[in-house]
Amino acid sequence: MQLCATFTVLGLLVMGSRAQGLMPTISLPPCDSLEVEAAALVAQDFLNAQHTHGYKYVLNQIDKVRIVSTPLQGDTYHLELDLLETTCHVLDPTPVSLCPVRQKINTAIEADCDFVVTNATQGLSVVAFKCKTETESEDECVGCPQLISFNDTNGLQLIETSLDHFNKNNTLNRKFALLEIGRMGSQIVSGGPKYFAEYAIIGTNCTSQDDDICTPQDHTVATHGLCLAEGSNVDCKIFAPTQAVDPASNATVRVQQLLHAHTFGPQHNPAIHDLKHHKLTALHDPSASGLLSAESIESSEEVVVPKEAPIVKREVVAPEVPAADLTVSDKAPLLSDPILLVPICPGKKKHF
Numbered sequence: 001m002q003l004c005a006t007f008t009v010l011g012l013l014v015m016g017s018r019a020q021g022l023m024p025t026i027s028l029p030p031c032d033s034l035e036v037e038a039a040a041l042v043a044q045d046f047l048n049a050q051h052t053h054g055y056k057y058v059l060n061q062i063d064k065v066r067i068v069s070t071p072l073q074g075d076t077y078h079l080e081l082d083l084l085e086t087t088c089h090v091l092d093p094t095p096v097s098l099c100p101v102r103q104k105i106n107t108a109i110e111a112d113c114d115f116v117v118t119n120a121t122q123g124l125s126v127v128a129f130k131c132k133t134e135t136e137s138e139d140e141c142v143g144c145p146q147l148i149s150f151n152d153t154n155g156l157q158l159i160e161t162s163l164d165h166f167n168k169n170n171t172l173n174r175k176f177a178l179l180e181i182g183r184m185g186s187q188i189v190s191g192g193p194k195y196f197a198e199y200a201i202i203g204t205n206c207t208s209q210d211d212d213i214c215t216p217q218d219h220t221v222a223t224h225g226l227c228l229a230e231g232s233n234v235d236c237k238i239f240a241p242t243q244a245v246d247p248a249s250n251a252t253v254r255v256q257q258l259l260h261a262h263t264f265g266p267q268h269n270p271a272i273h274d275l276k277h278h279k280l281t282a283l284h285d286p287s288a289s290g291l292l293s294a295e296s297i298e299s300s301e302e303v304v305v306p307k308e309a310p311i312v313k314r315e316v317v318a319p320e321v322p323a324a325d326l327t328v329s330d331k332a333p334l335l336s337d338p339i340l341l342v343p344i345c346p347g348k349k350k351h352f
Helices: 002-022 034-050 153-169 270-274
Strands: 025-027 055-070 074-089 108-120 123-136 146-148 176-189 192-203 224-230 233-238
Touching (some): 055 108, 074 123, 153 224, 153 233, 176 224
Antiparallel strands (some): 192 224
């Protein structure tokens, strides 16, 4: 009987050790390590693909990371990222790495995002994210430009007048329609308030000489652009059609699908005009997996194996004192506070 009980205990120990080996573990690598940076850039590009209006966002800082490793399933990165809005519209083909970041003096937009990125055999891929956006401006900046809402009467009048001027004077022999308002603002100058606007345009079926009612072209074949208007001046940057063939691979480039348009279409939403800037997609969790909840990454069933920076305790050499003058407490070695050789998180800021 005793022998049977012994084998039973041994069997439970073996099964427990195997189960322990299949349990997920958590590691805490440095935020600026190469593997974390790669995962963060994948998250950045995925976000820009999901964000189909307004402007592209670029990675500014990796605030926090934890990697959950599960045997036979690969690693899952839980990232907290800080991103900044650029001046490139989402339809602008310029790579986001080359897009200028909007500065604080022009009311920058900052995004705080949580991402879940998996690293499987097919590579890194985003499975869920959530974001919140907020404005970032210079403190106590008297006379700086201030954002106004998308339905501001003076701003809308500037857009209408400047777009009409562009349609009559562009060399493309095509009329354009307003696609969406990027941002509008005002600034107090000596002569009173001065208004400015950024807005996306889309080609129509009308030429510059047509006076008929113009219909915007299908988004997949239309020509788009971004116009900057200030006072009586307007400058429009025209993008190549989004549906194009890549000469290097002879493959069709993916078309960016708009989530909404300000002025037309089945997804037109008048409530968007109450905003002063475009917000990012707040939540993307198609499988409702709960990966973004704190409980999912702090489960008591996980084995936490932190990979933190080494801690060195430095011994301080005391001045020589005659042995007769030393007390018991004086003879104890003096230790300084722990020294972190390598900062773990957050990572370095790339902009501000």
